[in-house]
Amino acid sequence: MKTIYPVQKDEVIWRRIGDAIVVIKEDGLSSHTLNKTASFIWELCDGNLEINEIAKRLNERFDVSLEDAQADVHNLIEELTTADIIKKSKGKKDKIRY
Amino acid sequence: MEKRPKEMKALLPKRVNTTELESTLGLQIGSICCELRCNDPEILRKLQDVYRNYLVDAEPDVFVELELTSRLSTSKISSILTRSRYIRHGNRFRSSGRLLQGQYDLDSRTVKITGEKALIDPDNSTNLLNQLISVSYYSACKMKYGTNPPAMLVHACGILRNGKILIFAGPSNIGKTTIARLCSDRQGEVFNDEILLMSRPGVNGKGVIIQNTPIIGDLLPGRNTTAPLRCIFLLKQNNRTAWRYLDKAEAYLRFMRQIIGPSCVGNYDKKTAYSIMADFSSEVVKSIPIYELEFNRDSDTLWRVTDELEGITGAEYLN
Numbered sequence: 001m002k003t004i005y006p007v008q009k010d011e012v013i014w015r016r017i018g019d020a021i022v023v024i025k026e027d028g029l030s031s032h033t034l035n036k037t038a039s040f041i042w043e044l045c046d047g048n049l050e051i052n053e054i055a056k057r058l059n060e061r062f063d064v065s066l067e068d069a070q071a072d073v074h075n076l077i078e079e080l081t082t083a084d085i086i087k088k089s090k091g092k093k094d095k096i097r098y
Numbered sequence: 099m100e101k102r103p104k105e106m107k108a109l110l111p112k113r114v115n116t117t118e119l120e121s122t123l124g125l126q127i128g129s130i131c132c133e134l135r136c137n138d139p140e141i142l143r144k145l146q147d148v149y150r151n152y153l154v155d156a157e158p159d160v161f162v163e164l165e166l167t168s169r170l171s172t173s174k175i176s177s178i179l180t181r182s183r184y185i186r187h188g189n190r191f192r193s194s195g196r197l198l199q200g201q202y203d204l205d206s207r208t209v210k211i212t213g214e215k216a217l218i219d220p221d222n223s224t225n226l227l228n229q230l231i232s233v234s235y236y237s238a239c240k241m242k243y244g245t246n247p248p249a250m251l252v253h254a255c256g257i258l259r260n261g262k263i264l265i266f267a268g269p270s271n272i273g274k275t276t277i278a279r280l281c282s283d284r285q286g287e288v289f290n291d292e293i294l295l296m297s298r299p300g301v302n303g304k305g306v307i308i309q310n311t312p313i314i315g316d317l318l319p320g321r322n323t324t325a326p327l328r329c330i331f332l333l334k335q336n337n338r339t340a341w342r343y344l345d346k347a348e349a350y351l352r353f354m355r356q357i358i359g360p361s362c363v364g365n366y367d368k369k370t371a372y373s374i375m376a377d378f379s380s381e382v383v384k385s386i387p388i389y390e391l392e393f394n395r396d397s398d399t400l401w402r403v404t405d406e407l408e409g410i411t412g413a414e415y416l417n
Contacts, residue, residue, distance in 0.1 A: 011369060013369060013372050013373050013376050015350070015376050015377075015380045017346045017347045017380055018345075018346040018347065020346070020347040022347050022350055022351060024351075024354075024376065026368050026369060026372070028368070028372050031351055033347045033348075033351070
């Protein structure tokens with residue numbers, strides 16, 4: 001299985017508003033509001049953490065099994081990639097290769 | 099000329115003496131003074147009249163030099179405007195169709211614009227005066243304050259009521275002017291039915307302050323004055339009048355869309371522009387209660403519903 005380091009796309013603008021994170025795309029028209037769990041995952045998508053490491057942190061932070069956390073992280077990353085606000089990098093950000 | 103409504107008269111202050119015409123006028127837009135110079139005395143006289151509440155004698159932050167021409171008919175200009183777009187190249191800009199062109203110099207804080215007279219004529223319903231005001235304001239802010247304007251222009255109607263401003267925000271045709279027209283002298287004072295200046299929360303240790311602007315909506319702008327903000331209503335037309343709290347994320351997004359983007363000379367890239375708007379919206383949402391207001395254009399119900407909110411502090415919402 002390939003190692004994936006999800007990273008927020010440079011073009012997006014995001015702000016924490018209360019418990020949620022609101023992500024706005026560069027066109028200023030499309031937006032995504034992330035709930036508390038998704039916001040936690042989003043903030044870890046800095047290009048330096050692999051998907052399984054993010055799932056592990058989710059498991060430590062919230063009352064969710066590691067298996068469920070892995071599924072949640074995987075699904076969310078897929079969703080945010082499709083939404084074009086996350087990139088999947090094969091390497092860490094400090095030596096990034098797209 | 100588009101016929102102005104009778105209600106406009108109630109908004110107009112006393113006329114100033116415009117017989118002694120000068121070649122320039124100083125226009126106050128919030129904390130900014132914009133000096134307009136124009137080669138056309140007739141247009142300058144009209145601008146002095148329209149902006150009479152906003153004329154100041156202060157050190158200008160930005161100079162806008164207008165050189166007006168009359169090459170095209172008004173109908174031709176209107177036709178071109180509908181499909182016109184702006185092209186920038188370095189410190190020069192022009193519109194497609196050659197309706198206007200110009201250049202700016204940041205060192206001397208000067209913008210020179212050559213364009214068709216009808217674009218600046220207040221009597222022409224398709225004039226670009228409001229865009230000129232907006233760009234002049236944000237350009238001067240950028241020169242004076244960098245990427246952190248102390249106040250932003252917001253698409254909203256403001257009503258001064260019981261010493262504080264109620265903001266009714268929303269896109270064109272949502273009902274801002276309708277609300278202004280539903281406001282009699284007994285119910286409040288209309289600031290503006292189109293665009294207002296909203297300060298960042300906590301500037302000078304105060305809450306959010308609303309300042310009227312020389313923006314011309316369906317009604318002419320009222321007094322050049324300020325007042326503290328009570329709350330923001332985001333408008334939604336419906337067959338009833340009712341309000342509800344918006345959760346902060348929704349309020350943040352919807353309010354952000356009512357902020358006039360900081361278009362200016364030496365334009366920001368898109369991300370910087372949206373970041374400025376996002377920061378402003380998030381600051382406002384944390385400080386000011388924002389409600390959705392459905393309304394059915396009935397005056398009594400509108401003011402009864404807003405009065406219900408007078409007893410609500412919004413503290414629960416803000417916490």
